[in-house]
Every structure is written in C-alpha cells, then in structure tokens.
Amino acid sequence: MTHGPGISGLILEEPLLWEKGKKGRSAFSMPDQDVPEATVGIDENLLGDGPDFPDLSEVDVVRHYTRLSQWNFGIDSGMYPLGSCTMKYNPKINEKIAAIPGIVTSHPLLADELSQGALQIMFELQTFLARLTGMDAVSLQPAAGAQGEMAGMLIFAAWFRKKSEKRSKILIPDTAHGTNPASAALCGFKPVQLKSGADGILDAKTVTELMDDETVGIMLTNPNTLGLFEESIREITAIVHEKGGLVYGDGANMNAVMGMVDFKRCGIDIMHLNLHKTFSTPHGGGGPGAGPICVVDELKDFLPVPRVAKAGNTYHLEYDCPDSIGRLHTFFGNFGVLVKAYSYILSMGAKNLKKASQLAVLNANYVRESLRDVLYLAYDKPCMHECVFSDKMQQEHGISTLDMAKRLIDHGYHPPTIYFPLVVPGAIMIEPTETENKDDLDQFIDVFKDVAREASEDGERLRQAPTRTKLRRLDETQAARKPCLTG
Amino acid sequence: MRYLPHTKEEIEEMLAVTGHGQLKELFAHIPENCRCQGEIDIPGPLSEWDLTDHFQSLAANNLASSARAVLLGAGSYSHHIPEIVRNLMSRSEFLTAYTPYQPEMAQGTLQGIFEYQTLTTRLLGMEVANGSMYDGASALAEALLMALRIARKKHTVAISSAIHPHYRKVVYTYLQAASFKIVELPVGRDGRTDCSGLQNIDDLAAVALQSPNFFGVIEDLETAALKIHAADALFITCFSEPFAYGLLRSPGASGADIVCGEGQSFGMSQSFGGPGLGMFACRKKYQRNLPGRVVGETVDLEGKRGYVLTLATREQHIRREKATSNICSNQGICALTAAAYMASLGSTGLRRVAKLNYDKAAYFKNGLIQTGAKLLFSGQTFNEFVLRFADDFKPARKRLLAKGIVAGIELSDFYKEYEGAYLFCVTETVSRTILDEVIEELRS
Numbered sequence: 001m002t003h004g005p006g007i008s009g010l011i012l013e014e015p016l017l018w019e020k021g022k023k024g025r026s027a028f029s030m031p032d033q034d035v036p037e038a039t040v041g042i043d044e045n046l047l048g049d050g051p052d053f054p055d056l057s058e059v060d061v062v063r064h065y066t067r068l069s070q071w072n073f074g075i076d077s078g079m080y081p082l083g084s085c086t087m088k089y090n091p092k093i094n095e096k097i098a099a100i101p102g103i104v105t106s107h108p109l110l111a112d113e114l115s116q117g118a119l120q121i122m123f124e125l126q127t128f129l130a131r132l133t134g135m136d137a138v139s140l141q142p143a144a145g146a147q148g149e150m151a152g153m154l155i156f157a158a159w160f161r162k163k164s165e166k167r168s169k170i171l172i173p174d175t176a177h178g179t180n181p182a183s184a185a186l187c188g189f190k191p192v193q194l195k196s197g198a199d200g201i202l203d204a205k206t207v208t209e210l211m212d213d214e215t216v217g218i219m220l221t222n223p224n225t226l227g228l229f230e231e232s233i234r235e236i237t238a239i240v241h242e243k244g245g246l247v248y249g250d251g252a253n254m255n256a257v258m259g260m261v262d263f264k265r266c267g268i269d270i271m272h273l274n275l276h277k278t279f280s281t282p283h284g285g286g287g288p289g290a291g292p293i294c295v296v297d298e299l300k301d302f303l304p305v306p307r308v309a310k311a312g313n314t315y316h317l318e319y320d321c322p323d324s325i326g327r328l329h330t331f332f333g334n335f336g337v338l339v340k341a342y343s344y345i346l347s348m349g350a351k352n353l354k355k356a357s358q359l360a361v362l363n364a365n366y367v368r369e370s371l372r373d374v375l376y377l378a379y380d381k382p383c384m385h386e387c388v389f390s391d392k393m394q395q396e397h398g399i400s401t402l403d404m405a406k407r408l409i410d411h412g413y414h415p416p417t418i419y420f421p422l423v424v425p426g427a428i429m430i431e432p433t434e435t436e437n438k439d440d441l442d443q444f445i446d447v448f449k450d451v452a453r454e455a456s457e458d459g460e461r462l463r464q465a466p467t468r469t470k471l472r473r474l475d476e477t478q479a480a481r482k483p484c485l486t487g
Numbered sequence: 488m489r490y491l492p493h494t495k496e497e498i499e500e501m502l503a504v505t506g507h508g509q510l511k512e513l514f515a516h517i518p519e520n521c522r523c524q525g526e527i528d529i530p531g532p533l534s535e536w537d538l539t540d541h542f543q544s545l546a547a548n549n550l551a552s553s554a555r556a557v558l559l560g561a562g563s564y565s566h567h568i569p570e571i572v573r574n575l576m577s578r579s580e581f582l583t584a585y586t587p588y589q590p591e592m593a594q595g596t597l598q599g600i601f602e603y604q605t606l607t608t609r610l611l612g613m614e615v616a617n618g619s620m621y622d623g624a625s626a627l628a629e630a631l632l633m634a635l636r637i638a639r640k641k642h643t644v645a646i647s648s649a650i651h652p653h654y655r656k657v658v659y660t661y662l663q664a665a666s667f668k669i670v671e672l673p674v675g676r677d678g679r680t681d682c683s684g685l686q687n688i689d690d691l692a693a694v695a696l697q698s699p700n701f702f703g704v705i706e707d708l709e710t711a712a713l714k715i716h717a718a719d720a721l722f723i724t725c726f727s728e729p730f731a732y733g734l735l736r737s738p739g740a741s742g743a744d745i746v747c748g749e750g751q752s753f754g755m756s757q758s759f760g761g762p763g764l765g766m767f768a769c770r771k772k773y774q775r776n777l778p779g780r781v782v783g784e785t786v787d788l789e790g791k792r793g794y795v796l797t798l799a800t801r802e803q804h805i806r807r808e809k810a811t812s813n814i815c816s817n818q819g820i821c822a823l824t825a826a827a828y829m830a831s832l833g834s835t836g837l838r839r840v841a842k843l844n845y846d847k848a849a850y851f852k853n854g855l856i857q858t859g860a861k862l863l864f865s866g867q868t869f870n871e872f873v874l875r876f877a878d879d880f881k882p883a884r885k886r887l888l889a890k891g892i893v894a895g896i897e898l899s900d901f902y903k904e905y906e907g908a909y910l911f912c913v914t915e916t917v918s919r920t921i922l923d924e925v926i927e928e929l930r931s
Contacts, residue, residue: 017602017830027831028569030839034919037842038849042867046705048736050841051609055833058571065575065599065827072595074583082585089490090583093535098758102546105565107557108760109896110550117548118759128529143621143761146803146813157664182803182813187664191808229517260514262523280490282579285596286586286618286780286819288762304660326660330562330624330653330749331760339542346538349531352488358510359493365505365513382505382516409591420804437492438501469591472788476590479785479797483774485615486605487784 004411004447005078011470014067016487021054027061071470072285073414079436079444081367083386083417083429084177084225086255086277088360091347094281094340103339108331112316119315122308122332125342126292129273132353133251134262135294139303141333145252148272148291149183149219152248154325155270155295155302156216157187159246162323171210171218171240173202174423175225177250189216196423200226200379204235217245222266223253225421226379227364227386227429229261237267246270251294254278255433256361256385259354263294270295279341290337304328359434360385363441367430370445374452378424386431390424399455399462401426406473407454407465411447488532555891556921558851560871560912561701562623562651562727563760564752566840567916569831572754576824586780586816590795596819597794600782603826610732610829611746612739613768618780618817619825620765623749624654627695627725628661629778629812630747630767634693634721635667636811637776641692643668645720647680649700651727652901678704678864678873682711685718695723697748698738699731701901702910703848703871704864712742721745728752729766730914731869733841745769754828755821764821775801778812840915844870847922848913854926855911863898863908873898875908883929884909894925 041047056064073080080087098104106118126138142148153170160167170189172180173196181191192210197203201224211218217240222230230236237247249263249271255278263271275281276289283289295303301323309318348356361384368377368387376392391401405415405428417429432441454461466472493501498510507513533541546552557565576582580595587593587600600618607616620626631644644662646655648671655671662669670688675681680696694715698706708724715722724738726748732738738746750764751757769777775798783797803810832840848870856862860874874895887894895909913922 014598016598016605017826018605021833024835026833026836027571028833028836028840029567030836031567031843031915033843033846035847035850035922038846040849042705042734042845042869045709046707046735046867048612048732048734048740050733050834050838051606051612051737053606053609053829053832053834053837055835056830058569058831061827061830062571062575064830065578065581068595068599069575069578069580070595071593071598072580072584073592074580076579076583080585082588085585087585090579091490093538095577095582097539097542099756100542100546102549102552103542104551104756104758105554106549106551106759107559107565107757107893108563109559109561110557110893114550114893115759117545117552120545120548131527131529134523143625144814144816146815147621147625150813154660154664178802178804178807178810179813179815181808182806182810185808185810186661186813188666231516231518234518234520257514257517259523259527261517261521265524266521282582282820283585284818284820285581285584285593285823286600287816288621288818288821289816326663327653327656328625328660329657329761330622330651330763333760334621334762335759336756336762343538343542345529346531346533346541347535348488348490349533350527350529352491352532353527353529355488355491358513359491359498361513362493362498362501362505362510365507366501369504369506382513405589406591409589414585414592415589435490435492438497466591470594471591471791471793474590474787474793474795475785476795476797479783479795480799483615483781483798484784485601485774485781485797486608487601 004413004443012067014064017064018054020060021056023055025055025057027056027058078412079440080414081416081430081432082414083431084252086431086433088280088433089435090280090282091344094343097343098336098339116315119308121339121342123310123315125338126308128345129292129294132258133271133294134264136297137300137303138292138294139307140292140338141304141328142291142293143329143334144287144289145272145274145291146179146183147328148293149179150186151293151304151325151328152270152272153183153187153189155299156246158302158325160216167214167216169215171215173220175421176221177252180219180250184219200228201230202232202236204232204239207236207239211240211243211245213243215245217247219248221250221252223256223384226388227383229384233266252277253385256357258357259350260357264296269299275337275341280344281337281340288334288337290334356434363432363434363436366441367432367445371448374449386429388424389428391426394455397456397459399459401428403462404451407451407462409466410468413444553891554893556917557893558911558913559893559896561896561910562749563757564728564914565757565916566752566914568754572824572827572831575827576820581823582820587796594793597782599823599826601784601794603822604782606826606829607766608768610729611768612737613746614771615774616768617777618782619822620767620779622763622765623725623727624657626747626765626767627654628658630723630745631658631662631693631695633776633778634723634745637721637773638692641690643670643688643690644693645670645672645688645691646695647672647697649674649680649702650695650697650725651701677866678702679706679866682714685714691718691720693721693723695725697725699728699869702864702873703868704866705735705869708738708741730841730844733837734845750825753825755824762818762821764818764825776811779814780817843915847917848872851913851922854922855929858926858929863905870914871910871912873908873910880909887925887928892921892925
C-alpha cells in the first residue's frame with residue numbers, strides 16, 4: 001500500500017465559543033477612558049442590553065482558533081487538486097506587503113492626492129490585466145468572479161438598452177459554471193443551453209442554429225470546464241457578432257493560457273478574471289476574492305464607477321461616466337486582494353507568468369496520462385490545465401466518485417472537484433496547478449492508483465472513508481431537512 | 488522562479504510521458520489567430536527585496552503613512568485590532584483553504600462560520616444569519632431582492648435617503664436590470680427618516696433604513712417598524728458601524744425582518760475600502776429565501792456533532808438560473824475574523840468600547856459646538872455626527888491636514904443641499920490630545 005502524507009495525528013477537541021468562558025474574562029486590551037463620560041446619554045427607548053457574547057480570556061481565544069485551524073486543510077498543508085479552482089501556492093511575501101501600514105490603514109474617502117499610492121497600485125494592475133488578456137480597459141471593482149459576471153451581464157443589458165434593442169435570451173453552453181446562468185437571470189436574461197459536441201468543445205454550427213436577433217449573445221468559458229480549449233472560438237464569436245450579439249468570456253481558467261492566448265483576438269468582448277485563482281491570492285476558506293472585468297474599447301464607457309485614471313503623473317478617480325452600469329461595491333472592490341495580485345504579477349514578470357501556464361498544463365497532462373489506465377477519461381484528447389475523469393470503471397464494483405474522493409482524504413489529499421462539470425456523470429476534475437513538483441505529483445498518482453485498485457479489492461474500505469479524520473462522513477440530508485444555523 | 492518547482496530534467500521526463508518534445512507543443516491545438524502576438528509587456532520579475540522597496544515607496548504616497556488621525560468614518564472605521572485576531576487569522580490552515588465543500592477536511596472553517604452566524608444573530612437580535620456577503624452595500628441590495636422574492640407580486644421598495652449614498656448606488660445597480668421601482672424617503676430636521684408618506688406608496692414590498700444612518704443619527708426603528716408593517720411591507724435595516732449595537736437596542740428587538748450591513752469594524756483593516764464583510768441576518772421563517780452560503784449543524788456517521796454547508800438547493804450550482812442569488816462564495820476569512828473579534832471583546836468588552844466611542848464622539852462634538860459650530864440635525868448620534876460652521880471651515884481643515892489630521896469630510900460631496908456641513912467620526916483609537924488640538928485650532 002502506497003502512503004500519502006496522511007497519518008492519524010494529535011486531534012484536540014474544542015467546544016463552541018459560548019460553551020466556554022466566564023463572565024468577567026477579557027481578551028481585549030482596553031484603551032484609556034481619557035475623556036469624561038458623556039453627560040447626556042442616549043434616550044432610553046433606543047438603548048439595549050448589548051448582545052450575549054461569551055467573555056473569554058486571551059488564552060481561551062488563542063487555543064480555540066488554533067485547535068479549529070488544526071481541523072482544516074489548506075494549500076500550505078498539501079496538494080489541493082480541486083478542478084476549476086486553481087489552488088496554487090499563495091506566496092507569503094504578498095501577505096506582508098498587503099499589511100504595510102501605509103497601505104492597510106488607508107481610508108477610502110480621502111482626496112485623490114492623499115491616496116496616490118493606492119491609486120497607482122490599482123491603475124498599474126488594471127494596465128497589467130489588460131495587457132495579459134489583450135483587452136482594452138479594466139475595472140477592478142467586482143468583489144468576486146460571480147460579481148464580475150453580473151457586471152458583464154449588466155453591460156450586455158446597458159448596451160442593448162442604449163441601442164434601443166429588446167433582446168431577452170442568452171446562449172450558455174452545458175459546460176458553464178453554475179454561476180453563469182444565475183448571473184444572467186439576475187439581469188433579466190433567459191438562459192438557452194448549448195450542447196457541447198462529442199469532443200467536449202462547442203461546434204460553431206450549434207451556435208449558428210440558436211443565435212438570433214432576440215439573443216443578447218453568448219457566455220462561455222475558455223478553456224472550458226472540461227479543461228479543453230474552445231478551438232472554434234473565432235468562428236463562434238464571429239457568428240454572434242454577425243447577429244449583433246456580444247460575447248462574454250468567463251476567465252476562471254486563465255491559468256492555462258497566460259502569455260499564450262489573446263482574448264480580444266478570440267473575439268471576446270467582456271471577460272472576468274479570478275485574482276484568487278490565477279493570481280495566487282489566498283481563498284480564505286471561501287473569500288474574499290476579486291473578479292475584475294476586462295472589456296474592449298466599445299464597451300469601456302459602460303464599466304462600473306468610479307474608475308481609476310491617470311493624467312500626467314497623477315492618478316485620480318473618475319465618476320462622470322453617463323453610460324456606466326453604476327457602482328457595485330461600497331468603495332473600490334477588495335483592495336487588499338488587488339494588492340496581493342499586483343505583487344504576484346511583479347514577482348513573476350511576463351516570462352514567469354507564461355512559464356506558470358506552461359507548467360500548469362504540463363502537470364495536468366502528466367496526471368491525465370498517468371491515471372488513464374485506472375480511471376475513465378471522459379474526453380480522450382490533450383487537456384489544458386485540468387483533466388476530467390469519471391467513476392465509470394469503478395461503478396461495476398459499486399464504488400462511486402464520492403467514495404474515491406473520501407478515501408483520498410485518508411491519504412492526506414484534498415479531493416479533486418467531483419460531479420462537475422455536469423456533462424460528465426460522476427466527474428473527477430483534477431487541476432494540479434504549476435506549483436506542485438513532480439515528486440508530489442508522482443506520490444498523488446500512486447495513491448490514486450491504489451485507491452482505484454481498492455475499489456475492486458476492498459470496496460467497503462472506500463465506502464467507509466474517511467476513517468482517519470476527526471469526523472467521519474457528515475449527514476448533509478439531515479442538515480438541510482432540519483436546518484440548525486445557529487447555536 | 489521559486490514558485491515554479493520544476494527542474495529542467497523533470498520537465499523532460501514529464502514531456503516524455505505526455506508525448507511532447509517541448510512545452511510549447513502542449514499548446515499546439517490553439518489556433519494561430521487566437522494567440523498573443525509577441526511577449527506581454529509587464530515589468531519584473533522583482534526579487535522579494537526589490538518588491539518590498541517598491542511597495543514601501545508606493546505606501547509613502549498615501550497619507551496613511553504619515554497621518555496622525557483620520558476623524559472620518561462614512562462606512563470605513565478605524566478601530567483597534569487585537570494582535571491575537573491578526574495572528575490567528577493569518578494561520579494558513581484558515582487562509583489558504585478553499586470553500587469547505589469537503590466537510591471532513593474543513594471543520595475548522597465550518598465551526599468558525601457557524602460561530603460567526605450565531606454571534607451575528609445575537610448582535611442583531613435575529614434568528615438566523617448567513618455565512619456573509621461581499622460588503623454592506625451588496626448585502627443591502629441582496630436584502631431588497633430577497634424581500635421582493637418573499638413579497639412575490641410586488642415590485643416597489645422604499646429606501647431612506649439617509650442610507651449610505653454608496654449603498655444606495657449599489658442598490659440601483661442591482662435592481663435596475665430587473666426593472667424594480669425604488670422610492671427614496673426624505674429626512675426630517677432631526678436627521679431621521681420621514682416614514683409618514685408610506686401609505687401613499689403602492690405595491691410596496693419592503694422599506695430599508697440605516698441606523699445609525701449616514702449622518703450618524705440613531706433612527707427610531709421601533710416606531711418605523713410599526714409604520715412599515717402597517718403598510719404591509721417587510722422592514723429591512725442596515726448599518727455601517729456594528730459597534731453601535733454594543734449600546735443600542737438591536738434591530739431585531741425593534742421589529743426588523745431582515746438586517747444587514749458592513750462588518751469591517753470587527754477586526755478588518757480599512758485597506759482602502761476592502762475587503763470588508765457583508766453581514767446578513769433574518770427571521771427564521773425566511774431562512775429558505777436567504778442568499779449566499781450557510782453553515783448548519785449535523786452529525787457524522789458515528790453521531791458526533793459537526794458542520795456542513797447546507798440549504799444548497801437555494802444555490803446556483805443546483806438551481807442554476809432559479810437560484811436565490813448568483814453568489815457562490817462568502818467573505819470566508821473576514822467572517823472568521825469578525826467572529827474572533829467579537830469573541831475577543833465579549834459582551835463586556837463590546838459594551839465598554841462602544842461606550843468609549845460614544846463618550847469620545849460626544850466630547851469632540853461638544854468641544855466643536857463651543858467654538859461656534861452648529862449641529863445640522865437634532866437627532867441623537869453614536870460615533871459620527873454632522874456640524875455646520877459659521878465661518879468657512881476649509882482653511883482650518885487645511886491647516887489641520889498639514890499637521891496630519893483629517894478633520895471630517897464635506898457632506899456636500901454626497902448631498903448637494905448640505906453645503907458647508909461636515910461629517911465627523913471619533914472612535915476609541917483617537918486620543919483626547921488630538922481632539923483638543925483640533926478644538927484649539929478652531930478656537931484660534
């Protein structure tokens with residue numbers, strides 16, 4: 001039996017915050033009361049008793065979160081081959097830089113001349129992202145990929161409103177992220193699903209059949225969620241443009257093609273990037289991310305306000321943009337995340353960004369080639385930065401994708417993305433990213449081969465997995481049927 | 488490059504397995520007319536040391552590097568952050584984890600978010616909370632969309648014009664595409680929202696107020712709730728300064744149905760406005776209409792208590808275009824930070840710091856009034872307030888800026904009708920010495 005890094009270790013119990021503590025304890029260093037108490041209090045009818053929080057000591061809080069953290073798995077713990085999420089290493093230096101006092105304590109509403117450093121960071125990041133994608137203008141405001149998509153859909157709506165055209169449908173391939181149809185619907189568009197071809201990519205003919213003058217355009221992901229490059233992208237975008245539509249490109253998979261693909265040349269009109277994927281900012285267990293949008297010149301006037309611009313050697317915020325879709329964020333987006341992405345780009349330079357994409361694609365193809373004998377390969381063609389298998393070969397032994405995923409946990413690996421994309425039943429989507437070295441990939445491959453073998457020899461072991469974690473499989477049905485959202 | 492671990496030999500060995508001669512062959516299927524023409528023009532690579540120097544020089548161009556005090560809030564507040572909160576939240580087990588889809592590997596995040604949800608409901612006097620949204624502004628927009636879903640056939644919402652102007656702008660952005668109608672409610676001389684016209688608004692799904700509002704004025708939520716419910720609308724309250732609820736009656740106890748707002752004050756740096764934290768809570772009967780990620784308690788195979796992401800059938804990856812929201816994330820580490828911050832303060836600490844904010848702001852307000860400034864609104868305030876000055880305040884403000892003190896912000900930047908009025912904020916981080924210096928400057 002091959003072993004991954006996972007062995008049972010010291011796992012400490014820790015109750016909920018309010019199950020510990022004593023009234024009168026404190027973990028807060030109280031500032032001096034250097035002013036007299038106010039003589040006029042707040043009216044009685046507006047006052048409350050304050051919330052019922054536990055009172056804890058500093059050591060109570062420190063042990064609580066330290067123990068919780070030990071039940072978690074992050075990139076720093078090990079390989080996290082979660083497809084479509086680009087879980088690459090998050091450089092430490094970027095955390096230190098985003099915490100530089102003159103950056104981290106900046107108030108967002110000071111006059112432009114008092115925030116030149118912050119504005120310069122934003123302006124230069126906009127410039128870098130435009131150059132990397134080939135697009136003309138960028139807004140950093142969207143706080144996440146899904147908000148970037150929404151911004152894109154609002155621009156679609158604004159564009160047709162300005163042209164006084166009423167269009168209500170949007171084409172979305174079956175390989176799209178679930179957020180795509182939800183974002184489109186939020187902006188009043190009715191999604192029309194496009195079927196991908198037998199080879200996993202879109203056939204231009206399918207687009208020709210469905211694209212009409214009631215359709216605003218298409219929303220696609222390239223490379224797509226099967227990890228395949230949409231090779232007919234030029235034909236597809238030409239068909240959509242021909243019918244007066246626009247093309248939205250979900251750039252979640254940008255990590256495959258930095259320095260290789262020019263999205264403007266592909267015919268993309270709007271795309272978002274996920275800085276927390278391609279540009280290495282930490283995912284934080286769910287956020288914050290950042291989802292800047294990049295557009296072609298014709299759509300520049302529709303970008304959210306305010307915009308960061310440069311005149312001479314100074315930077316300023318622009319508000320006077322009558323065609324703008326408006327504001328999306330209280331201030332300028334997740335600035336702290338932008339700083340880390342900007343820092344990452346400068347650490348890498350153009351040359352290493354391109355190299356990162358090449359190695360990400362190499363790693364994915366290496367895993368694909370190495371596991372193809374033990375896992376069913378959904379589409380047998382070279383992939384980009386991720387590869388998609390399924391449980392087809394294990395099903396005859398009554399073993400599912402979920403069982404194999406849970407067994408990987410026992411070996412110290414975060415499972416791949418499972419059951420997505422929906423076009424592959426029982427999908428296992430592996431994205432190793434460029435920051436995993438060959439030794440670690442080989443170890444992962446060996447472990448996955450063993451897990452696949454166990455499926456035929458010792459299936460019960462997989463169905464019971466994980467067994468080495470603090471908790472076994474959790475009852476998600478009960479959680480949803482009788483929701484208990486607070487303690 | 489230190490983040491790219493492959494040796495030349497390893498690349499060759501791997502290419503032999505994949506059946507390629509060179510790295511660029513991996514991209515052979517990408518059509519020529521889709522490719523970048525030439526190399527991308529981006530500077531670097533910079534070493535760790537040059538990179539740090541570069542950012543130090545950028546930081547020096549921010550006032551934040553040299554400011555002694557910024558007496559300004561308006562949605563972004565300076566509060567002391569305990570070292571334990573910074574330290575614990577920078578643990579990479581939290582910071583470098585993904586959304587907790589595999590609960591057996593993410594109980595730390597999941598229990599942490601469950602605790603965050605619980606403390607949030609206790610703070611706001613509500614029954615359930617979600618795992619957080621992007622920020623205060625989008626949380627308010629999502630709250631209005633949620634109310635419109637609950638009210639089904641109605642298409643109009645009313646929002647107070649004393650809500651943070653940027654929040655209102657985001658609401659317009661979110662609601663415009665679906666052609667909902669937005670009515671703005673006026674502000675009275677006391678700085679509170681005038682709800683007297685509600686009965687004349689047809690088709691009303693929800694009414695939103697902010698307390699303390701953008702002028703720092705504490706709204707009478709209880710009275711507003713009666714009027715709003717009498718108009719058969721849902722009552723949404725929002726906030727930009729959660730510290731106020733250390734002293735004030737909670738929105739839930741005052742009759743709110745949905746409560747949302749910005750949680751940046753709870754342990755997040757101001758960081759030029761983001762990332763912050765959209766806090767979001769509601770009554771239990773609306774829990775299946777919640778937008779965003781939610782963590783729930785359950786048991787494992789052996790009956791042990793554990794936590795999972797739940798109510799997924801509301802969400803985009805299952806419901807696709809019929810989802811309650813397009814959101815597929817929360818502010819993860821920011822929510823965890825807020826929980827650790829609330830835990831560090833405890834009930835006792837939150838109340839004391841809130842009281843200190845109130846006392847310091849009152850001290851400063853009274854000091855400025857003694858120099859001749861006048862209150863613009865008569866309503867009571869927490870740690871922000873608006874003053875109008877007899878003489879032109881601009882020269883004094885400029886002199887103070889030269890001394891590293893930012894004295895408020897012009898209200899006319901947001902409300903043209905309040906020319907000559909300034910919005911100030913004082914928190915526990917500002918010493919009396921600074922406040923006295925400002926008062927002295929105005930007296931002279």
